[in-house]
Amino acid sequence: MEWTLEVVAVPVTDLDRAKAFYRDRCGFRADVDASFFEGVGRFVQLTPPGSHCSIVLESGLPDSPGRPRMLPGALQGLQLCVTDIEAARAELAGRGVEVTPVLHVGAAGWAAGRGEEKWNAFLFFQDPDGNGWTVQEAPAPLSER
Structure with a gap:
């Protein structure tokens, strides 16, 4: 299944x-x-x-059994993946989304620009309620390489 x-x-x-x-x-x-x-x-x-x-x-929907209602802005860490982080950033910024610069994570924490590894390029934004999103550059699926 x-x-x-x-x-x-x-x-x-x-x-x-x-x-x-x-x-x-x-x-x-x-x-x-x-x-x-x-x-x-x-x-x-x-x-x-x-x-x-x-x-x-x-x-306006009733609470679901086993799932307490979350407050607006409480959802953090939703992640979208793209194959071109700079194009994704340009598109979001061009549509008026406040988005961070491209960042990468290293031993000292977050730093500006892309990392050396193909997966190590991120940007972040929030919706109007403060729900937090991450966009990560990920290599193209094997079927597209």
Whole structure:
């Protein structure tokens, strides 16, 4: 049996503002914007370009069994991978996202620029609620090399 990660819930305060941020500034595809039942909860599902995993923004839904509700801004460390970190940074910055310079991690911590290893180039940004994202340059999949 395969287990696939398909959706990650991102806690936000304003669905419309968050939807606009992820769609217009981050370039995510808006897949769904719907209510479960008349007047009870709404969810918005968006997918990063090329990803098989989506995010869902939700409001007014009851807590799920076994999953306490997170506060907006509490989700940190979501990670997107790209094959060209400079192009990703230029695209996000060009769309108005406040994004860090390209950084790498070394023995002394984070430093400016790319690291020597192909995987060691990152940038960071936050959504309007403070949920934190990491973008990492990763080598192209073997099928594309």
